[in-house]
Amino acid sequence: MGTPGTPIRVLAVDDHSLMRAGIAAVISRAPDMVIVGEAADGAEACEQFRILRPDVTLMDLQMPRMNGIEAIQIIRQQFPDALIIVLTTYKTDAQAMRALRAGAQGFLLKNMLRKDLVDLVRNVVDGRRVINPEVAAEIADHSTEDPLTEREIEVLALVAEGNSNREVGVLLSIGDETVKGHMRNISAKLGARDRTHAVAIAIRRGIIEP
Template sequence: MTPTGSTIRILVVDDHPLLREGLGAMIAGQADMALVAEAENGEQALSAFRAHQPDITLMDVRMPTMGGIDAITAIRAEFPAARIIVLTTYEGDAQALRAIKAGAAGYLLKSMLRKELVETIRSVHAGRRRIAADIASELAEHVADDELTVRERDVLALVAVGNANKEVAARMGISEETVKTHMKNVLTKLGARDRTHAVVVALKRGIIDI
């Protein structure tokens, strides 16, 4: 609990109105918490944070205009002490790692909100990190893996939507040989048998999003 007389001021960022409404109701049910603002994308989140400087921000990852991870980076660039908890439906370890590197102090699956949200908010407000156990396990499993470079992720994302090497090369302004080299590196880093397997692994882990 917070000290007597203090309230945890919360900003909720999600592009789904019903989820924001549900989160608002959960927050309203806690004597030590208050919802001070809502936003439906990352740009609005940054503006709302500047205006209200909340104690805790609950941040969705996948939103239009500006996604959650970019919003975390932008907010933390201006407010290094910002305490942000990511709320997501997605269990991919790569997405979680990007959020944590961006500065998220908590990472919670939306399926766990009813059981864990309130204590996660209090824990992060007290200065601790809080990452869902399943996500922490995934992170530990892949901690020694080589990360894909930005170029490798871009190539794989184009392959994932059905582009052949020649089309990928044309879209990215690189040679077909360079595309092949990137894909060879991708297969090695992901331990994938072929292009299709690489796409499946990358989607599951949140390395790419289509």
């Protein structure tokens, strides 16, 4: 892998064709790498990975049909040695942690693509896990916090959609007081002033999607 006779084979996954073209342009300038395929969403990424078996997959997170986190989980379940680097616009700690737990070995902001992508690919192939410094700083800033539970995330996501406590309770088959208790816990964990502030913080950090 990556020797002069066998370049590092890269699969580019992003729902924007211009981004895929940009990735291909960066990779094409590296003498030891080659783009072997592209995919526009997570489901297509899984299919292309099975067919192509690339050395490294560059994975966007926000995509239609299937997002990048789900695709990473599926690929790594079937191919535990798969090397996957997340490319994203957002330096959100929650998204980064989900991607790393799913099995990603690298995390790079798209605005650093031209500068750092080639070196990051080489480092991951050499067995190192690499996280963009800005993303690493976000993770460190929140590393000692008590994370939201799955139920709290469900409640907050429904609140973000504009549902009242009563409506959230009906949708989750729990009582109004239970919803209020969840919201108190959420606000305390996120350091939020109120439910609107809690939703804003959760979206900014990637805990829930906008």
